[in-house]
Amino acid sequence: MNSLVRSSVDTSELRQIDAAARGDPAARHALFERYREVAYRVALRITGRHEDALDVVQDGFIRAFEGLAEFQREAGFQTWLLRIVSNRALDLVRARRVRLAVPLDADDADGRATVPADERVPRPDAALEQSELAARLRAAIETLPPDQRAVFALYATGELSYGQIAEALGIPIGTVMSRLFHARRRLYERLPDLAAEWGVQAPPPK
Amino acid sequence: MAGPPRELDELLRALTRGDPSAISAEELARIEAALEADPALAAALAAEPAGGGDPLVAAVADTTPGPTADEWARVWSNISAGTATAARPAVGRRASVWLRLRVPLAAAAAVLLAIGTWWNWERRGGDAWEIRLAADVEIDDIDMPDSTTPVVIRLRPDGPVVIWALADMSG
Numbered sequence: 001m002n003s004l005v006r007s008s009v010d011t012s013e014l015r016q017i018d019a020a021a022r023g024d025p026a027a028r029h030a031l032f033e034r035y036r037e038v039a040y041r042v043a044l045r046i047t048g049r050h051e052d053a054l055d056v057v058q059d060g061f062i063r064a065f066e067g068l069a070e071f072q073r074e075a076g077f078q079t080w081l082l083r084i085v086s087n088r089a090l091d092l093v094r095a096r097r098v099r100l101a102v103p104l105d106a107d108d109a110d111g112r113a114t115v116p117a118d119e120r121v122p123r124p125d126a127a128l129e130q131s132e133l134a135a136r137l138r139a140a141i142e143t144l145p146p147d148q149r150a151v152f153a154l155y156a157t158g159e160l161s162y163g164q165i166a167e168a169l170g171i172p173i174g175t176v177m178s179r180l181f182h183a184r185r186r187l188y189e190r191l192p193d194l195a196a197e198w199g200v201q202a203p204p205p206k
Numbered sequence: 207m208a209g210p211p212r213e214l215d216e217l218l219r220a221l222t223r224g225d226p227s228a229i230s231a232e233e234l235a236r237i238e239a240a241l242e243a244d245p246a247l248a249a250a251l252a253a254e255p256a257g258g259g260d261p262l263v264a265a266v267a268d269t270t271p272g273p274t275a276d277e278w279a280r281v282w283s284n285i286s287a288g289t290a291t292a293a294r295p296a297v298g299r300r301a302s303v304w305l306r307l308r309v310p311l312a313a314a315a316a317v318l319l320a321i322g323t324w325w326n327w328e329r330r331g332g333d334a335w336e337i338r339l340a341a342d343v344e345i346d347d348i349d350m351p352d353s354t355t356p357v358v359i360r361l362r363p364d365g366p367v368v369i370w371a372l373a374d375m376s377g
Contacts (some may be wrong), residue, residue, distance in 0.1 A: 025286065032282055040272055054273060058281045062288040137266045155257045156266050162222075163252025173248050174238035177221055181234055185226035187262060198261045200225050 017077055021068035028065055035078055036061075038157055039085045045153035046089035048142040056092060060085035075167065079160070083168040086150050093146045133194075140190040148183035151176055214240055218251065224260035 019027035039060055043053035064071075064081050071080055141149060154165045166173040188195040217237055220228035229237075241248045257263040273281070 023289075028285075028289070029282065032285065036278065036281070037272060045266075050273075054277060054281055058284050058288075061281075061285045065285070065289045133265050134267065137262065141266070155260075156263050158255075158257040158263050158267075160256055161252060162254055162256045163249075165256055166252065172242065173252050174241035177241070177251075178234060178238055181221060181226055181229065184224055184260075184262060188226060194261075194265070200227060200261075 013077060014073060017068065017071065017073065020065060021071075031077065032061055035081055038078065038159060039081055041157060042082055042153045043085050043089045045138070045141055045156060046086065046146070046149050047092055048138070052092055053089075056085055056089045059088050063088070076164070079164045079168050082154060082160075083170065086154065086168055089153075090146050090150055093149070136191060136194075137187070140187050143190060144183050144186055148179045148186070151179040152183040152187075155180055214247075222251075222254065222256075224262060 013031075016027045016030055020031055036057060039057045040053055043056035043060070044050065047053050047056060060081060063084050064077075067084075071077070141152060144152060150169060151165060154160055154168055160168070162173055162176055166176045169176070171179075188200055194200075214237070217229060217233050221234070221237060241251065
């Protein structure tokens, strides 16, 4: 399966990767600056916590830099990094074995996801609606089982192909599609108003 | 996507469009089986960008600020400190300097040790003895690889014996 999709890797990045493998701090910093945001978003969506996401990103880059000698260049640094980050974030979530910001039993009585109490920064009015929507979605994402959450976190970057998601998680593409299907189904169960607004038939709550 | 039967193609489109109500569990199982059995179908799907056009992805796009510049700086600082590879050349340089210096350092340490032993012997009131060059010592065999100190010290009741191995300069 992993051989099905190979990212196109530009030569300048390959040079950076080679330099980074030799320990060049500038090359490593350039890779860090290029991929830190996407790594953070994936880590945040899996762990649900800002500080945990930063720790995961930090650990992920350290492991990536230390493992550059084994890195298969044709796979693409981003996919490889996100694989490390996803695995690390999943390890963290599984170790916790608890729901994060919004536990299932803390939702509204009708099972709808609510906004987490620890939203970090107040937003201008113009962005409030989008912010609240994103917050409700994040709360719903945190109720997903870890495997589905990891697939959705990578999917939600909007920067990867289905093959890259499969490669990053080390699972067949059919499993990606299945987990994604169940993740979306569960999200719409918890956000029926959004499903109605978007013309998606929400499955009945289990 | 080329190749798949019309119905399967429709199912895949519904699946990638992001509407879970458009597919039943049985149809999902069928798609999984088809992807497993048909590498060309899997490859075609694998190449497709994921998430585009899904309202869930658009909605979850974060409006919250990410980490601050200070937080990123701290993370980078920790990464730099935590990656040993960057430090390896420096460690190697230190090691090579040590390799070059260790024989003379060991020799100097051996001389200091010999002097210290002699001084201690004197202080304890041992029989007086003097440092002299041994002219009547015969060494049957001494194994002295390059990496070891050229000085050997043997402590004997009548005082320490120091053997300083010199390179054969007899030509």
